[in-house]
Amino acid sequence: MDHKVVPFDGIGLCFSGGGYRATFFDLGVISYLHKIQYKGKPLLDSVVALSTVSGGTLTGVAFGKAAQDSSFKFDEFYRSFYDTFTPENDKLLPTAVAKLENDDVWKKHPYKKRSLINAFALTYSEMEPFKGSFEVFKGPTDSALKNVCFNATDFSFGLVFRFQNGRGVFGNSPLKASELNQVKYDIQLGDIVASSSCFPMGFEPLVFPDDYYSDHSNEDYKALKSLPKFAKGVGIMDGGIADNQGIDSMMKISERSSVKDHFNLIIVNDVSSYKMQPWLQDESKIKDKTSLQNTFKNILSYFKIKPLYWVVLLVGLILFIANGFGLITGASNPWITGIGAFLTGVGLVLCILGWILNKESQKVLHWVQTAFKDNVPEALIGDIISFERLQIGLLKRMITDRATSTFKMVYDIFLKQIRRLNYEILYEDPSLEHKLITSTVYELNGQKSVYKNTSISKEVKEPPSKALQQAALIASETPTTLWWDKTDIKVKRMDNLIACGQFTTCYNLIKYVAELEGDDITSDDLKKLRKDLDADWAAFNKDPLQFV
Numbered sequence: 001m002d003h004k005v006v007p008f009d010g011i012g013l014c015f016s017g018g019g020y021r022a023t024f025f026d027l028g029v030i031s032y033l034h035k036i037q038y039k040g041k042p043l044l045d046s047v048v049a050l051s052t053v054s055g056g057t058l059t060g061v062a063f064g065k066a067a068q069d070s071s072f073k074f075d076e077f078y079r080s081f082y083d084t085f086t087p088e089n090d091k092l093l094p095t096a097v098a099k100l101e102n103d104d105v106w107k108k109h110p111y112k113k114r115s116l117i118n119a120f121a122l123t124y125s126e127m128e129p130f131k132g133s134f135e136v137f138k139g140p141t142d143s144a145l146k147n148v149c150f151n152a153t154d155f156s157f158g159l160v161f162r163f164q165n166g167r168g169v170f171g172n173s174p175l176k177a178s179e180l181n182q183v184k185y186d187i188q189l190g191d192i193v194a195s196s197s198c199f200p201m202g203f204e205p206l207v208f209p210d211d212y213y214s215d216h217s218n219e220d221y222k223a224l225k226s227l228p229k230f231a232k233g234v235g236i237m238d239g240g241i242a243d244n245q246g247i248d249s250m251m252k253i254s255e256r257s258s259v260k261d262h263f264n265l266i267i268v269n270d271v272s273s274y275k276m277q278p279w280l281q282d283e284s285k286i287k288d289k290t291s292l293q294n295t296f297k298n299i300l301s302y303f304k305i306k307p308l309y310w311v312v313l314l315v316g317l318i319l320f321i322a323n324g325f326g327l328i329t330g331a332s333n334p335w336i337t338g339i340g341a342f343l344t345g346v347g348l349v350l351c352i353l354g355w356i357l358n359k360e361s362q363k364v365l366h367w368v369q370t371a372f373k374d375n376v377p378e379a380l381i382g383d384i385i386s387f388e389r390l391q392i393g394l395l396k397r398m399i400t401d402r403a404t405s406t407f408k409m410v411y412d413i414f415l416k417q418i419r420r421l422n423y424e425i426l427y428e429d430p431s432l433e434h435k436l437i438t439s440t441v442y443e444l445n446g447q448k449s450v451y452k453n454t455s456i457s458k459e460v461k462e463p464p465s466k467a468l469q470q471a472a473l474i475a476s477e478t479p480t481t482l483w484w485d486k487t488d489i490k491v492k493r494m495d496n497l498i499a500c501g502q503f504t505t506c507y508n509l510i511k512y513v514a515e516l517e518g519d520d521i522t523s524d525d526l527k528k529l530r531k532d533l534d535a536d537w538a539a540f541n542k543d544p545l546q547f548v
Contacts, residue, residue, distance in 0.1 A: 005264055005433075005434045005435060005516070005521055006262075006264050007038075007264065007265075007516060007521065007523075007525075007526060008038050008039075008043060008046050008264065008265060009046065009262050009264045010046060010048045010259065010262035010263040010264050010265070011033075011043065011046045011047045011048065011049075011264070011265045011266075011267060012047070012048065012049040012050070012051065012147075012250050012253060012254060012263060012265070012266045012267070013029070013030070013047055013049070013050050013051070013267050013269065014051045014052070014056075014245055014246040014247060014250050014266065014267065014268040014269060014270075015029075015050070015051070015052040015053065015056025015057070015059060015060050015246065015269050016053055016054075016055075016056050016240075016244050016245045016246065016268070016269060016270040016271055016272050017053040017054025017055055017056060017196075017197075017199070017238065017239060017240035017244045017271075017272065018054065018055045018056070018244075018271035018272055018273075018441075018478075018480055019054070019055040019197075019199075019478075019479070019480040019481045019482050020055060020085075020478065020481060020482060020483070020484070020493075020494075020497070021055060021271045021441065021475070021476075021478035021479075021480060021497060022053075022054065022055030022056040022058075022059075022269075022271045023055045023056065023058045023059050023085070023497075024059075024085070024494050024497035024498050024501070025269065025271050025441050025475065025497050025498075025500055025501040025504075026052075026056050026059040026060070026269055026501060027059050027078070027081065027082070027497075027498050027501060028497065028498035028499060028500060028501020028502040028504075028505070028548075029267070029269050029439065029501040029502070029504075029505050030044055030047075030059070030063055030074075031074075031078055031498065031501070031502060031547070032501065032502040032503075032505045032506060032547070033047070033505065034074045034078075035502075035536075035547065036506070036509070036529070036532060036533065036536065037529075037532070038525060038529050039525050042074075044074065045144055046144060047144060047145055048144050048145060048146060048147060048259055048262065048263065049145070049146075049147040049148070049149075049250065049253045049254070049259065049263070050063075050064055050145065050147070050148045050149065051148075051149045051151065051246035051247075051249040051250040051253065052148075052149070052150050052151065052196065052239075052246055053151045053196060053238075053239035053240050053243070053244055053245065053246045054196055054197045054199060054238055054239055054240045054244070055197060055271075055480075055482070056246070056269070056271075057150045057151070057192070057193055057196035057197055057239070058129075058130075058193055058197065059081075060148070060150060061129070061130055061150060061189050061192060061193050062077075062081055062129035062130060063077065063081075064137065064145060064148045065129070065130075065132065065136050065137075065189065066129075067143045067145045068136050068137065068141050068143055068145075070141075070142055072143065080128065080129070081129055082498075084127065084128065084129060085494065086494065087484040087488070087489045087494065090483065090484060092120070092123060092124075092127075092482060092483065093482065093483040095123045095126075096116065096119040096120045096122075096123045097116075097119070099119040099122055099123060100114070100115075100116055100119040105119075105122065109122065109214070111210065111211070111213065111214050111215075111216055112211050113207060113210070113211060115203075115204050116203055116204070117194055117198040117203040117204055117205070117206055118194070118206065118211055120194050120197075120198070120203070120482075121188075121190050121191045121193075121194035121195075121206065121211070122190065123190070124189070124190030124191075124193045124194055125188050125189070125190025125191070126190070127190070130189045130190045130193055131189070131190075132188070132189055133185060133186055133187060133188055133189065134163065134165075134184060134185050134186070134187045134188075134189060134192065135185040135186070136189070137165040137185075138165065138185050139165065139166075146165075146166065146258075146259075147164075147165065147166050147168075147253050147256070147259060148164060148165055149162050149163070149164035149168065149246070149249040149250070149253060150162075150163040150164070150192050150193075150195075150196050150239075151163075151196060151239030151242075151243065151246050151249055152192075152195040152196045152236050152237060152238065152239045153236070153237050153238060153239055153240075153241040153242045154171070154172065154175065154208075154234050154235065154236055155205055155234065155235030155236070155237060156174075156175070156229065156234045156235065157172065157174045157175070158242070159172045159173075159174065159242060160172060160239065160242045160243055160248065160249060161175070161195075161208075161234075161236055161239075162249055163184075163187065163192045163195070163196075164249070164253075166253075166256065166258065167256055167257075167258065168249075168252060168253065168256065170184045174229070175229060175230075175234065177224070177227055177229075177230075179220070179223045179224040179226075179227060180224060180230075182220045182223070182224070183209065183213065183220045183221060183224060186213065186220075187212050187213075188212070191206065191211070191212050194206060195208075195236045195237070196238065196239045197238065197482065198237050198238055199238045199240065199480065200237065200238060200241065200410075203237070203238075204237075205235035205236055205237040206235070206236045206237070207233035207234070207235060207236070208230070208233060208234045208235075208236045209221060209224055209225065209230060209233070209234075210233045240272070240415065241415070242418070243418065243422055244272050244415060244418070244419060245268055245270055245272070245419065245422055245423075247268060247422045247423070247425070247426050248422065248425075250266055250268075251425075251426070251429075254266070264435055265435050265436070265437065265512075266426075266432070266435060266436055266437070267437045267438075267439060267505075267508075268426070268436070268437070268438045268439065269439050269440075269501070269505075270438060270439070270440045270441070271440070271441040271442075271476075271478075272415070272419060273442075274416075274440075274442060274449070275449065276412055276413070276416065279404065279405055279408045281401055282397045282400040282401050282404070284397065304354050304357070304358040304361075305350075305351050305354035305355055305358065306350075306354065308350075309347055309350040309351045309354055310347070310351065311347075312343055312346055312347035312350065313343075313344060313346075313347025313348055313350075313351055314347070315343055315347075316339075316340050316341070316342065316343025316344030316345070316346070316347050317340070317344050317347075318340070319336055319337075319339055319340030319343065320337060320340030320341055320344055321340075323336040323337050323340060324337070423438075434515060434516060434519060434521065437508050437509070437511075437512050438508070439501075439504050439505055439508045440504070441472070441475055441476045441497075441500055441501075441504070442472070442476040443472075443504065443507075444464050444468065444469060444472040444500070444503070444504055444507060445469055445472040445473040445475075445476045446464065446466075446469035446472070446473065447473065447476075457507075457510070457511045457514070459510055459511055459514035460507065460510055460511075460537065461534055461537070461538075462537070462538065462541060464507075464541065465541040465542070465544075467541070467542075467543070467544055468503060468540055468541055468544045470544075471496045471499050471500055471503075471544040471545065472496075472500050472503075472504070472544075474491050474492070474493060474496040475493070475496045475497045475499070475500035475501075476500070478493055478497060492545075495545055495548045496544075496545070498548045499540075499544045499545045499547070499548050500544075502540070502547050502548070503537070503540040503544055506533055506536050506537050506540060507537065509529075509533050510530065510533045510534065510537060513526055513529060513530045513533065514530075517530075
């Protein structure tokens, strides 16, 4: 981007991941950008690019699709999207689960693997905001919004997989192929939303291109599948894994020659949690002191012919034969015959089962030993074998600590570190001076934290009211889900999220205009904008939800 600043001449919006927390905070962002005007037109009309992740992709795809229509009216889009997801109307989760359980759905869509994420993908594709294919973004269009990028992550190279139009690479560089470009606009928007929003642990990856194209006999599809890197499919999952703010994709869009000269502001809308619960070790008492080795031996001891089985068999035979010759009571007794026959049968069955199970257990043991030898690195074999002598209780605690700390590292520490690195790259770029706004869901919730600056900008004429802080707190405490629970409904989570997106955008625009004025970038239009922002801020303080 050129260092010269032309205020609001070309805006790029980044929508982070975060489930519905992101979806409706972002809806609040664009609704306020539609409300506030600069030079006689809504700031939303100056948005030229979108880069979205996960929950933010729901809003990004729906808004981006609607904006391509020549008859687009924001108020109609807003009302339609809002009504689709109100708690009483939102059927996303129950519909997806019902599809997963319905055999007929998968007979009708045999190209898709039967999984929860594909059930969600089919559900999205039937919802009005996400109907249609990516071709809607092929262009040309009268809309200012000509550059969209919906981010996911590939599981072949560990890179951002970009569902994007324009001159940017679709997919990523290692997966770049002319065959991919031939089919990219045929992808359903529902599949794109599902790909971007299928967060780890909650969902499994989709497989590209297998899950994305219904006609596997199509020549373009077969040409793509003939490439070695696509032959067995590429796992595609949540965009938040590699870049939860969509920053890198937006930076790449900003460098395109078609937008470079008119790209003067990036607004990063981030609802990812800045907080982290400390990892706590397992402090439960060790009760089972039996070693793993002895436990394993005890289990195997049941899978063989035991002396007791022979004893039962022999006793049964002796009773049966002896009674038959009258050696016990002087004459054959039917009761003794019955007991002898029963014991003989039980003993025989136990011996046969013991022999069969012993054979099978030896096969299983041999398979485990072979798998262990083939798959465990030689350097670790000694350490793992030493576990055999450990107490079961101690081993359980070791496994628990390793599992919980690994989960914390992958799902929390790793993602937060990526977030920090992306922001460092963004804010250390000298060409972006006076061209950046970061708007976060939690910055106005009034909660003190070592993770964030809780001070309010001096440029804001009045501090956030208690009502505004409460709305921000309700919004920032939204869990990362794609459904509303009873608590969400009780505290009006959806409306508070939208309001939080609105007043947080207003707050950060006030700071941004003040920043421009502080660097002698000013005009009558900017002064009028500042006056309108101040008036809206005062209104938000009185009633945070008044524009929802």
